[in-house]
Amino acid sequence: MTQRWDVFCKVVDNFGDIGVCWRLARQLQSEHQLDIRLWVDDLQVAQRLIPSLTLAATEQRVEDIRVMHWCADADFSDAADMVIEAFACGLPPAYIAAMQQQQSRWVNLEYLTAEAWAEDFHAKTSPQANGMVRHFYFPGFTQATGGLIRERHIPPPVLHPPAEQAVNTCKVSLFCYPHAPIISLLSAIAEGKQPVHCYVPSTTILPQVADFFGKTSLQVGQMVSHGALTVEVLPFLSQADYDQLLTRCDINFVRGEDSWVRAIWAGKPFIWQPYLQEEGAHIPKLKAFLAQHYQSMPITALNVSQAMHMAWQDTAFQASVWDDYLAAWSSINAATQEASRTLFSQTDLASKLVIFCNNL
Structure with a gap:
């Protein structure tokens, strides 16, 4: 059975947050055959990167990814097996309650940094008061971190003539x-x-x-x-x-x-x-x-x-x-x-x- 993953993205830095989440969602779906739902709070900003988005739709499929409008009246009753909370965006309480019922796994994808402390905090856990465990995933530039987003089609950098x-x-x-x-x-x-x-x-x-x-x-x-x-x-x-x-x-x-x-x-x-x-x-x-x-x-x-x-x-x-x-x-x-x-x-x-x- 195909694993179902939800990625939650709150737009803060205009195109940065949604840019990272959209790339990650597409790669998880296309290269790892996961069933992906991407929850986004600002469809208008997202539409700049995903032109085919319909702003009025609460749920729509784009490139085999279900894009969900993260809004106050959204239905959060169906939690995924794996939940990615991008950049500590804060999951909806109703969704967290559904995660408890589903026994979902919970990972917070952190911002990228080259600072040395990222290695120390990568893969650490934070037990929650409700009994769930939140795992921290730090992207980075060393083997001891979570790595960088890079799709399979990207070729290695080529040498350019110095002149x-x-x-x-x-x-x-x-x-x-x-x-x-x-x-x-x-x-x-x-x-x-x-x-x-x-x-x-x-x-x-x-x-x-x-x-x-x-x-x-x-x-x-x-x-x-x-x-x-x-x-x-x-x-x-x-x-x-x-x-x-x-x-x-x-x-x-x-x-x-x-x-x-x-x-x-x-x-x-x-x-x-x-x-x-x-x-x-x-x-x-x-x-x-x-x-x-x-x-x-x-x-x-x-x-x-x-x-x-x-x-x-x-x-x-x-x-x-x-x-x-x-x-x-x-x-x-x-x-x-x-x-x-x-x-x-x-x-x-x-x-x-x-x-x-x-x-x-």
Whole structure:
């Protein structure tokens, strides 16, 4: 009999939470033949990534996954064998009661981090007052964690000629949170010597990009130029199309969790913007990742990469940071490919999660 799994997703970080959950749900269904229900509280945001979603439907089937609207009047009486609570979203009390009757197993899928404590807390348990046990599953970058989402069709990162970026127009993708120093980054690129073609998917940062070019707005398909910079506005992309964009670009600006992991598999230099947290709690998360991911990077290139990432978390962005990054691109590129290939040799998150859950 096919195991029935429920994945609960509460949209917090716009596309990050639903992006991770949708990828995981599809992989669990297609590669592990599980019967998946994905519970989502915000279908409107989810529809950006799953265009065929019907907003008025409380239950619908998309790509062999049952998508359920997580709302106040939803029917939570039928609990699954295995329940994945994504990012401590908090399960409905009525559903927890049904889990007790069903004797469901309960796993909380945590946010991805490279911090060392993730290994210590991965696979730990938390007994609940109602007698159930909540298990904690931490994705991560080492064998002692829960791994990274990676579907079987993703090929290992390929080697790119080191001179590729230096002689051609540098292709950049820009996907970030609105509080990033977008204007000063675009200014630094425009004032530089390296021609740059920057692809910007249609998101909430478009007004700032338009403002840089002195325009009231920008439309999908529009191209605007200033100095060394040309910006091309793309539609909001499907996950598959976005993955392709990452592989075509020389440098990728990514954010949150889903695009961050996809940039790793693209094997191209990238600048990551973590989700902003109070009291700068996202900065140690960033530093831990850079230290772990770029262990083999030459010290000069590592310093440049760290400076680029830290500048991208600030309120302003110095032109010299961009120039230094371009100058070190070949070394950063080689180290990025090596790090990606190392992670590729590890077991993917979905496979490890299935094994973990089957052993509960």
